Amino acid sequence: MPITKIPFAKMNGCGNDFIVVDNRKKMMKGFDLGTFVKNICARGTSLGADGFMMLEPSDIADFKMRYFNADGSEGAMCGNGARCLSRFAHLVGAASETMSFETMAGIYQAEVLPATHTVNVKFPDVPLKTLQLNQPYPTEGPASLYHYGFVGVPHTVWFLDNVAKLSDRQITEWGKQIRYDHARFPQGTNVNFAQVIDRHSLQIRTYERGVEAETYACGSGSTAAAIVAGILGLVESDSPIRMQTRGGVLRISYQLSEELARDVYMEGNAKLVATGELLPDAWL
């Protein structure tokens, strides 16, 4: 008998919003997840969100995070989603205030901080040799150089001096052009437009692969941009870097050595805005 009501939570981290389901008892078994996610994430005709996440059991950590983009594609991880799922795991009793969780991009750790209503997520180390810095971009685009790397998922970082003033249309047009530049980025890329505000802060806007639009914030993109800015000497890398997103502030800290960005932390909010039941009209 197919299930007709699916308990869910609606959460967001800096406005990057998610539908979250506790799938520890394999409630979602038998669903075509790609279609299901695409349908429930559609704004207007369904609940609507940038992504969908499931809390699942893990043999090697407190739980497994499964993350899907709004278009139904499964993503390896999501920074804002990680904070939300950590808070969710704590709320449903799947983890204590400190936890570890498994993703397709490795094992992450997190701490829920009830006093500030925030969550601090520790990323795996980022090997500096995996970053491609100062890559020329000769075709028409936002800048003549970009920076590329994997922080769980692929990211390009473009430093500009007028990020707040870019129109939504410019972000979407450049974002799509770069995201679908298959010659340079065969698996696509998230596209982050960043501006240095001072030695400790950046402003950032992100076009997200899988949402195919600008989102209010991107946690892994903010982390990628903060690390690249530190390596390039644009910010002080030995103190938290304040990332001003459209939906709020993320604080990124890390230590740079010759080979690694290690002790990579991302702290920010994780709001639980509703709980309820998804009904078949939401996914059919």
Ligand SMILES: N[C@@H](CCC[C@H](N)C(=O)O)C(=O)O
């Ligand atoms: N919003 C996310 C990034 C989500 C993953 C991405 N869209 C992809 O699969 O490429 C974040 O906060 O990190």
